[in-house]
Amino acid sequence: MGVxxxxxxxxxxxxxxxxxxxxxxxxxxTMQGMLHAAFLRASQAHAxxxxxxxxxxxxxxxxxxxxxxxxxxxxxQKPMNQLYPAPVIEQNKTQYPLAKDEVCYVGxxxxxxxxxxxxxxxxxxxxxxxxxxxxxxxxxxxxxxEDGAPLAHADTSSNLMGRMRSKFGDxxxxxxxxxxVFSADFMQHRGGCHSMETRGVIARDDPWxxxxxxxxxxxxxxxxxxxxATWLGEPEERVRVVAPDVGGGFGPKAGFYPxxxxxxxxxxxxxxxxxxxxxxxxxxxxxxxxxxxxxxLEVACTSEGKMLGLRGTVxxxxxxxxxxxxxxxxxxxxxxxxxxxxxxxxxxxxIVFTNTVPNSPxxxxxxPCGIYAVERMVQTVSRELGIPPEEVRRRNYVRPDQxxxxxxxxxxxxxxxxxxxxxxxxxxxxxxxxxDFAAFKERQAAARKEGRxxxxxISSCIEDTGMGPYEGTTVRVESSGKVAVRTGAASQGxxxxxxxxxIVAENLGVSPEDILFESADTGKFPHGVGTIGSRxxxxxxxxxxxxxxxVREKALRLAAEVLEASEADLDIENGVVRVNGAPDLSVTLGxxxxxxxxxxxxxxxxxxxxxxxxxxxxxxxxxxxxxGSNVAEVEVDPGxxxxxxxRYSVAHDCGVMINPMIVHGQIVGGVxxxxxxxxxxxxxxxxxxxxxxxxxxxxLLPLASEMPRVDVTHMETPSPxxxxxxxxxxxxxxxxxxxxxxxxxxxxxxxxxxxxxYYPVDPQYLCELIDKGAAQAAE
Amino acid sequence: xxxxxxxxxxxxxxxxxxxxETRTSLGDFLRQGLGMTGTHMGCEHGVCGACTxxxxxxxxxxxxxxxxxxxxxxxxTIEGLADADGTLSPLQKAFWENYGLQCGFxxxxxxxxxxxFLKENPDPSEREVREAISGNICRCTGYQGIVDAALSxxxxxxxx
Numbered sequence: 001m002g003v004x005x006x007x008x009x010x011x012x013x014x015x016x017x018x019x020x021x022x023x024x025x026x027x028x029x030t031m032q033g034m035l036h037a038a039f040l041r042a043s044q045a046h047a048x049x050x051x052x053x054x055x056x057x058x059x060x061x062x063x064x065x066x067x068x069x070x071x072x073x074x075x076x077q078k079p080m081n082q083l084y085p086a087p088v089i090e091q092n093k094t095q096y097p098l099a100k101d102e103v104c105y106v107g108x109x110x111x112x113x114x115x116x117x118x119x120x121x122x123x124x125x126x127x128x129x130x131x132x133x134x135x136x137x138x139x140x141x142x143x144x145x146e147d148g149a150p151l152a153h154a155d156t157s158s159n160l161m162g163r164m165r166s167k168f169g170d171x172x173x174x175x176x177x178x179x180x181v182f183s184a185d186f187m188q189h190r191g192g193c194h195s196m197e198t199r200g201v202i203a204r205d206d207p208w209x210x211x212x213x214x215x216x217x218x219x220x221x222x223x224x225x226x227x228x229a230t231w232l233g234e235p236e237e238r239v240r241v242v243a244p245d246v247g248g249g250f251g252p253k254a255g256f257y258p259x260x261x262x263x264x265x266x267x268x269x270x271x272x273x274x275x276x277x278x279x280x281x282x283x284x285x286x287x288x289x290x291x292x293x294x295x296x297l298e299v300a301c302t303s304e305g306k307m308l309g310l311r312g313t314v315x316x317x318x319x320x321x322x323x324x325x326x327x328x329x330x331x332x333x334x335x336x337x338x339x340x341x342x343x344x345x346x347x348x349x350x351i352v353f354t355n356t357v358p359n360s361p362x363x364x365x366x367x368p369c370g371i372y373a374v375e376r377m378v379q380t381v382s383r384e385l386g387i388p389p390e391e392v393r394r395r396n397y398v399r400p401d402q403x404x405x406x407x408x409x410x411x412x413x414x415x416x417x418x419x420x421x422x423x424x425x426x427x428x429x430x431x432x433x434x435x436d437f438a439a440f441k442e443r444q445a446a447a448r449k450e451g452r453x454x455x456x457x458i459s460s461c462i463e464d465t466g467m468g469p470y471e472g473t474t475v476r477v478e479s480s481g482k483v484a485v486r487t488g489a490a491s492q493g494x495x496x497x498x499x500x501x502x503i504v505a506e507n508l509g510v511s512p513e514d515i516l517f518e519s520a521d522t523g524k525f526p527h528g529v530g531t532i533g534s535r536x537x538x539x540x541x542x543x544x545x546x547x548x549x550x551v552r553e554k555a556l557r558l559a560a561e562v563l564e565a566s567e568a569d570l571d572i573e574n575g576v577v578r579v580n581g582a583p584d585l586s587v588t589l590g591x592x593x594x595x596x597x598x599x600x601x602x603x604x605x606x607x608x609x610x611x612x613x614x615x616x617x618x619x620x621x622x623x624x625x626x627x628g629s630n631v632a633e634v635e636v637d638p639g640x641x642x643x644x645x646x647r648y649s650v651a652h653d654c655g656v657m658i659n660p661m662i663v664h665g666q667i668v669g670g671v672x673x674x675x676x677x678x679x680x681x682x683x684x685x686x687x688x689x690x691x692x693x694x695x696x697x698x699x700l701l702p703l704a705s706e707m708p709r710v711d712v713t714h715m716e717t718p719s720p721x722x723x724x725x726x727x728x729x730x731x732x733x734x735x736x737x738x739x740x741x742x743x744x745x746x747x748x749x750x751x752x753x754x755x756x757x758y759y760p761v762d763p764q765y766l767c768e769l770i771d772k773g774a775a776q777a778a779e
Numbered sequence: 780x781x782x783x784x785x786x787x788x789x790x791x792x793x794x795x796x797x798x799x800e801t802r803t804s805l806g807d808f809l810r811q812g813l814g815m816t817g818t819h820m821g822c823e824h825g826v827c828g829a830c831t832x833x834x835x836x837x838x839x840x841x842x843x844x845x846x847x848x849x850x851x852x853x854x855x856t857i858e859g860l861a862d863a864d865g866t867l868s869p870l871q872k873a874f875w876e877n878y879g880l881q882c883g884f885x886x887x888x889x890x891x892x893x894x895x896f897l898k899e900n901p902d903p904s905e906r907e908v909r910e911a912i913s914g915n916i917c918r919c920t921g922y923q924g925i926v927d928a929a930l931s932x933x934x935x936x937x938x939x
Contacts, residue, residue, distance in 0.1 A: 011875055011876060012875070012878070014883070015874070015875045015880060015883075016875070018880055018883030018886055019857075019867070019871045019874050019875060019880065019883075019886060019890065020817070020857065020858065020860070020861055020867070020871065021815070021816070021817020021818070021856065021857035021887060022817065022858075023883050023884075025816075025884065027810075027816070027820070028810075028816035030814075119800070119802070119803075193918075194916075194918055195882070195884070195918055196819070196821045196827060196829055196882070196884040196885045196916060196918050196919075197819070197821070197882070197884040198821075245882075245883065246882065247819070247882045247883065248881075248882040248884060248918050248919055250918065279823055280821070280823055280824065280827075492882055493880075493881035493882025493883065493884075494881065495881070661878050664878070665878050665881060665919075665920060665924060668920065668921040668923045668924075669881065669918075669920050669921040670921075671921060672921030672922065673918070673921075695822070695824050695826065696822055696824070696826035696827060696916070697824075697826060701916050702921075703913045703916065703922075704908075704909040704910075704912045704913055704917075704922040704925070704926065705909045705910050705912075705913035706913075707909075707921065707922055709905075709923060709926075710921060710923060733921075
């Protein structure tokens with residue numbers, strides 16, 4: 001065996017071009033004859049369109065054409081595809097690529113201008129006259145299902161999109177035999193993705209040549225290819241979708257957007273490449289977000305704090321249309337009952353239409369919400385029974401001897417959710433050690449003497465990662481000895497190139513620098529699924545490992561013939577196959593590749609297929625379950641409501657770490673995203689459906705100056721579900737962050753009896769809770 | 780017809796003469812006019828900092844500045860931070876070694892902002908580094924790798 005890379009902190013292969021300004025994002029691509037598009041977007045949350053007059057805009061010099069839906073061929077005047085059909089969807093509403101006769105959220109695309117430059121296209125938008133008839137809008141999910149509530153769509157019977165439920169165990173028995181039943185009501189809010197690169201699309205149509213090509217800032221190029229080809233009624237083979245460098249995704253770039261239909265249609269109509277780059281204000285109103293979810297939960301427990309059952313109801317904001325099936329509500333319920341062995345669960349969710357931007361997953365999808373809900377109930381039990389929160393957790397964790405542990409819930413594909421491996425209590429201990437939890441009370445008392453309020457909060461989570469079906473890899477040694485590696489998985493900064501190069505290099509006996517990596521181009525690899533749900537390492541990892549193993553075996557088998565040696569005596573190092581003990585006898589991988597791809601009239605060696613190449617779709621045989629415990633230490637100023645996270649400790653287990661540096665970065669970045677959810681990020685609409693937070697002065701993202709250093713420690717419990725023992729790591733930082741921070745704030749304000757029922761916890765809201773608590777105490 | 784002006788700008792040591800629309804931002808001029816796409820436009824309202832370039836050595840937001848305002852000035856972009864022979868600057872090297880980037884989109888602004896900052900403050904504390912990049916948003920890294928990179932680069936530069 002050659003050099004080991006798996007487990008090493010290999011510096012990223014992606015970085016040299018990105019730190020010198022040579023990345024290639026969508027907006028960096030230019031083409032001969034390329035035109036630029038800008039979208040006119042609905043200024044009202046709900047309205048009928050009486051008429052659209054584009055004549056003044058079309059007359060502006062530099063404008064090539066203005067399109068409304070009516071300007072497309074009749075077969076294209078139809079709504080978009082439902083990407084994830086499900087029986088739960090009672091009222092299926094997908095939007096038209098450009099609005100037909102009704103707009104249902106501010107930001108819905110109404111018309112598109114194509115011009116010589118983006119500036120001219122934007123000038124022309126101001127010259128389009130739309131005559132709207134305003135309709136009542138529904139915004140508040142808590143009243144959206146009431147009789148007489150305004151309807152989000154003119155032609156639906158109610159605002160109920162659908163209902164679903166997670167139910168297992170004997171819930172009646174659990175509540176009948178409980179010593180106590182406690183309940184909690186709380187609202188959760190998650191904002192948008194706010195990738196630093198907004199979305200963007202370039203389309204080029206070449207009907208006599210390569211067909212229709214799309215360069216788009218996306219997480220799932222294959223999903224877009226299929227959705228677009230299906231919508232157009234054309235073969236997938238004639239549609240190529242490329243995700244070049246993508247500047248962050250975090251969920252909302254995993255879908256299929258109106259612009260990914262409209263830009264191809266207008267490029268085709270004009271016979272020129274067309275580029276559209278979303279501006280930041282558009283990102284706030286036209287890129288999907290996650291937003292509101294209300295929970296009412298009851299927990300049944302014993303006097304010792306052993307939890308027996310969870311039941312309740314959830315109201316989930318869907319936004320105006322359904323771009324992403326029921327993935328969000330589903331992934332909100334799926335994680336119940338979290339890291340705990342709670343035998344019975346019965347929680348239903350009402351999915352509600354509102355006149356706001358459609359909903360899609362943001363980092364973690366519904367998992368942060370489901371885990372937040374469970375952790376809230378743990379905190380409730382702790383508070384009500386006076387048992388320390390860490391002790392309640394210890395009494396309820398799923399233990400290692402219970403693995404594999406079936407919760408009773410089902411995964412998205414219908415398979416049972418099974419916790420495959422992990423030691424949750426040991427992880428808690430590691431997190432508490434890292435946080436110096438034992439000495440916290442002293443720190444708290446010392447600070448209190450100075451008039452400062454410190455608090456500490458714990459959370460634990462599980463995360464289903466690595467969902468199937470696969471993410472394949474092709475490994476091919478070429479004549480130079482360099483190794484071409486291709487996969488479908490798109491990267492938005494996760495370091496796939498480095499991770500996959502490490503696996504292939506180690507397995508094949510070459511250097512990671514010898515790997516020529518290409519991904520996320522439907523023209524170069526036949527099929528892929530998408531970079532979502534922390535699934536890439538647990539799918540591409542095994543397929544890259546398997547494909548390179550096959551190439552290695554083939555190389556050794558051929559080398560044994562060429563060198564007249566036994567395969568068992570051969571080893572590959574630095575791309576050279578040598579005979580152990582006879583160092584002069586060698587053949588390079590490049591030479592073997594040439595023998596397997598001979599020139600005319602020569603023959604491929606007998607018993608071999610052409611090419612030193614293999615493809616594999618090996619993945620994970622189920623969802624590897626990652627887990628973690630987090631400890632947040634905060635300081636709260638009860639006078640101003642300011643919260644400062646002083647210290648943040650993570651113990652995480654994502655199985656075998658291929659590159660610990662990359663895992664560390666995923667965890668730290670994920671935690672900061674979660675702290676942003678807990679404290680800052682709020683997409684606000686007024687009661688008419690007008691968005692009030694559409695720039696970074698109004699919508700707050702976490703900044704370096706406010707964020708703590710995050711300390712991370714790992715356990716590496718190999719997953720039995722794939723060849724590398726890996727689990728996903730992309731969302732494990734985000735999922736447990738908000739409950740830890742919120743618990744810490746409550747702990748800091750214990751003397752004010754503050755119980756938080758909403759996040760993000762902004763200063764004004766916190767001050768109101770403190771005043772309320774103080775008033776109650778005074779009574 | 781759009782209002783235009785002739786300008787002369789030195790970018791990464793090279794002089795450029797151009798006729799630009801008066802409304803064109805410096806960032807758009809660099810990217811579209813000169814084809815230098817290393818500078819990224821993240822918010823175009825002066826908050827995210829991705830478009831930061833150095834104007835006569837000082838960090839400025841190229842989305843908030845017009846190209847005509849750069850007339851007669853020297854601009855340094857991310858493409859100009861390495862030596863002419865391609866040797867990375869200590870800060871670039873530290874970003875690579877300390878995992879100071881993931882998607883790379885905010886990176887040009889982080890590198891230019893910190894290049895200017897470290898010139899002014901060669902021995903900063905972690906808090907000072909965090910304040911220095913408080914006008915640059917990164918969604919991927921949680922800032923930690925960037926802060927570590929800046930502190931490491933400062934140390935390297937002091938030792939030279």
